[in-house]
Amino acid sequence: MERGFAQDTHWAGEQRSAIGVAFLLFIALFTMDACLGQLDVTRGLLWTGLAGLIFVILVPPRVSVRPGLLSKRGVLVEDTVRTDSLVSVRWYDGVAQRMVLRDTEGGLVEIDPTVMVRNPAMWYRFDMDARTSIRRGTLLSGAAALCELSERIDRETAHGVFRVSGLPS
Structure with a gap:
């Protein structure tokens, strides 16, 4: 890998x-x-x-994260966004939750945030690059959405640890 x-x-x-x-x-x-x-x-x-x-x-789209890139590949199309130069992150809550990512080059990817929640390695890679966007000053809106997702992932991880250890959550 x-x-x-x-x-x-x-x-x-x-x-x-x-x-x-x-x-x-x-x-x-x-x-x-x-x-x-x-x-x-x-x-x-x-x-x-x-x-x-x-x-x-x-069939769900295949989401992958590599240094600087997040890709979503469907049956017919593939969308890619530069995660180290994000401009905005929008969170749409409701029946079908969506996270819309936009980069400085005009790239746009819409993903289900539960993909990040159930794949901590993807979240870790994405979070590192999103922090780079914040440090560079390119992320103009969406830092709150990233914090909300981070809290959700931390909560799910804690619940998982409690379940595995047999402790009440």
């Missing part, structure tokens, strides 16, 4: 789940049509396309 490189350790399992759901849907629809005697090439292609669409919707 490259020094300073970290990626979402849960991504592979989530990808397998997306494949499984899409495959099960395909098998269910294909089997149902075959049992009813309605299966033909057109319907087979329709079910294949539907299963493919479900996979594309369900």
Whole structure:
């Protein structure tokens, strides 16, 4: 593994789940049509396309952090932001939490902050670079959002330590 490189350790399992759901849907629809005697090439292609669409919707983007960069790679596109020259960090709370990162070069990445929470190595790498942005004076807004995420990660880590040690949290 490259020094300073970290990626979402849960991504592979989530990808397998997306494949499984899409495959099960395909098998269910294909089997149902075959049992009813309605299966033909057109319907087979329709079910294949539907299963493919479900996979594309369900598969999570792959987030990775390396020195100075955070990348989010989806099925069709990849977005990258320079984490050592961030301009803004915005936190959108709600049903689907989002963290939007923007750099001095115009790069923009939107990620789910739980990716950072469940991957401390990614957070550590990202936090080091975000502090560089603060030190350089490029981070104009979002320091509070980073503090909020840092507190959340510390809280989750503490709860994890208590759970493993058998102490009440």
